[in-house]
Each structure stands twice: as structure tokens, then as C-alpha cells.
Amino acid sequence: VKDFLPYGLGDFSEQILSSPGNNEVRCYVKDCDRWLKPPRRGERGTVCPEHGITCFHSSSGNTVGYRDVRRNMIASPDLMATRIVGHPFKYESHRLGLERSEDALTWNVFRSLQEAGQLAQLAQRITGDSCGFQPYLMLWGIDCSENTFEPWDLLVQGRRRFESRLPVDRPFTEPDIAIFLPGRYLILIEAKFTSFNTAYHRGPRKNASSLTLEELINIYADDQLIILDRALATRRERIYYQLWRNLVFAEWMARQDHPDTKAFHVNLVRAEQDEESAAEFAELVRPEFHERFQRWTWEQLHQLFSPEPKLSRMRRYLENKTAGLKPAFRLSRNDSKKGAAIEQC
Numbered sequence: 001v002k003d004f005l006p007y008g009l010g011d012f013s014e015q016i017l018s019s020p021g022n023n024e025v026r027c028y029v030k031d032c033d034r035w036l037k038p039p040r041r042g043e044r045g046t047v048c049p050e051h052g053i054t055c056f057h058s059s060s061g062n063t064v065g066y067r068d069v070r071r072n073m074i075a076s077p078d079l080m081a082t083r084i085v086g087h088p089f090k091y092e093s094h095r096l097g098l099e100r101s102e103d104a105l106t107w108n109v110f111r112s113l114q115e116a117g118q119l120a121q122l123a124q125r126i127t128g129d130s131c132g133f134q135p136y137l138m139l140w141g142i143d144c145s146e147n148t149f150e151p152w153d154l155l156v157q158g159r160r161r162f163e164s165r166l167p168v169d170r171p172f173t174e175p176d177i178a179i180f181l182p183g184r185y186l187i188l189i190e191a192k193f194t195s196f197n198t199a200y201h202r203g204p205r206k207n208a209s210s211l212t213l214e215e216l217i218n219i220y221a222d223d224q225l226i227i228l229d230r231a232l233a234t235r236r237e238r239i240y241y242q243l244w245r246n247l248v249f250a251e252w253m254a255r256q257d258h259p260d261t262k263a264f265h266v267n268l269v270r271a272e273q274d275e276e277s278a279a280e281f282a283e284l285v286r287p288e289f290h291e292r293f294q295r296w297t298w299e300q301l302h303q304l305f306s307p308e309p310k311l312s313r314m315r316r317y318l319e320n321k322t323a324g325l326k327p328a329f330r331l332s333r334n335d336s337k338k339g340a341a342i343e344q345c
């Protein structure tokens, strides 16, 4: 059964072998004796004919990429390959075949939850709303609910409201994940896998596509919004800007939907990752709305759905998942048959 998962723990050799000058590496899959050219700037590298991967090799670490993006997916691989890859709304879809792709991880987990009918349960844990209706799922602003893969109209409106006159040329706000039940709740999730939350610091613009801290606070603002404390933000030395934009968008979009729709923002990270940045950002949320911003871990999702038989494949995927060929998550890897998830100490 393991053959149907992307390569993970136990599939890669313990030892990385490279030729003098690092022009070639031996395929990273255990017991494979092919020698491959790693991708380099401007060169694609060779693909192992047995395993369909290229092997990246650099001082910053080793990782693999699949020639066929479907091989990196555990849920609806054909839909991903034909409807998401190259979608004009999706930035950087060419990265979806990479082992370290946060977007591939996102698709695999949230598409699995959707197909297993478990999104309402997750939403209940985040919002406390127990109405039980299955919510819509939007990934990168694309509606994945009915397989229409249309741009999400509320997000398009939000971009028009806040981002039609940005002072620099930069990508629009693209929430990784949205779970939305009209009239009830709207959850935007900022997912992190091998990268970390990033901040703007007080002072001049850092590069041609960044905003200043003052611009962030002034552009992503609306008199209707009450969850974030803007006055407090203006006195801060730094602000985690993706979190700021996502919470502004969540609240504004929820209000556009219905006065009763509650906005939530979740920062989904790995265990022990981004604890400080999330805690610092949470200080900007007015106390009466403290539950509207939450830090969750991928490991918690594994644990939350550990009793669900329809999600055994997703759990095995997370247990085996690697980042840079090393264990990606703090999960026990022997208890998957029992459905238990015990954090390693």
C-alpha cells in the first residue's frame, strides 16, 4: 500500500553519495544505483528512470522533486495535475511536485479532509460552531468545493477593496486555505511547512516588492473592522504581515457575506515552529476577540482525526512525510495501525 504514497521515511538511503565536484549524486531512493545530475540554475537535472524524481543537492540541503506532480499527491492527483497546475489564480504552481512544497502538503491534507467529509468537524474545533453542515473549501482562492475551480468571488472583492492601488508591484493576498460556511463562519488559514512567518520592521522599504510597516497598517484598514488593534500596531517595531493581511481579509470578507458570519484566522505550522511569532501577533488582537486568531500544528490535525478510518491514508502520509529527506513532523511512526498519535518527547 505504501507504494501509493509519495516517498517518505524509510524510502530514502541513509547516506547521500555525490561525485567529486558534486556534478552527480546517486538517486536518493534506497538501493537505487542510478547516478543523476542535480538541477542547477538554468538546468533541469536528470530524472531517475526508475523512480521519476530529480535529486536536489546543495549546501542548504537535499531534497527531491517529482517529474509527475501526481506522484506527490495522495488525494485526487489527476484533478490537481489538470485543474490546479497552471491555474491563473495559483502562484508558483510549478513547485507542487517538490518534496518541500507547502502547497502539496496543503492539498493533500485539506483535500483528504474534504473527501472524507471532515471539514465541518475541524471548523467546529476552531469556531465552536456545531451546526454540522459541510463548509466550502477554497485553496489559494480557488473554489475546490464542487470541482468548479473558479476564483472565490469574496476574495476577488477583498483584493479590489484593499489591493487595487498598491504602491509596489507585488502578488495579491492569497490565503492558502479557506473554510467557509455562509452566514456562520469564514476561516482563513496561513500554512507554513519549511518556511516561517515573516515580518515588516519599522523603517524604509526593504525591497522593490515589499510594503513598509506604515503602509501595511494604512492600506489594510477599514473603519468597519474591529478585531485588530490598529492603534497598538502603529506603536510596534515589527508586524507579521501575512497574518495581518489575512485577518483583515477574513474579517472584511465575513462582513461582506453576512453580519452574523464570524471571521477566524489560523496560523498552521509545525510543532514548536513559530510559537513566538504567533504569540506576538496575537497581542494585536483585541482581547474580546482573542479566539479569532489561533495557532495550530499539522501534528494536531493528525491527532484530531486519529480515530477516523477514512483518513488512515492521510495519517500515514503525515507520519512518513519528510522535509529535506528528514522527518517532517513529530509523530510516532509505529502506531498508525492503532490510529494513535503520540508526540515524541
Ligand SMILES: [Zn+2]
Pocket: 027, 028, 029, 032, 033, 034, 048, 049, 050, 051, 052
Ligand atoms: Zn532511483
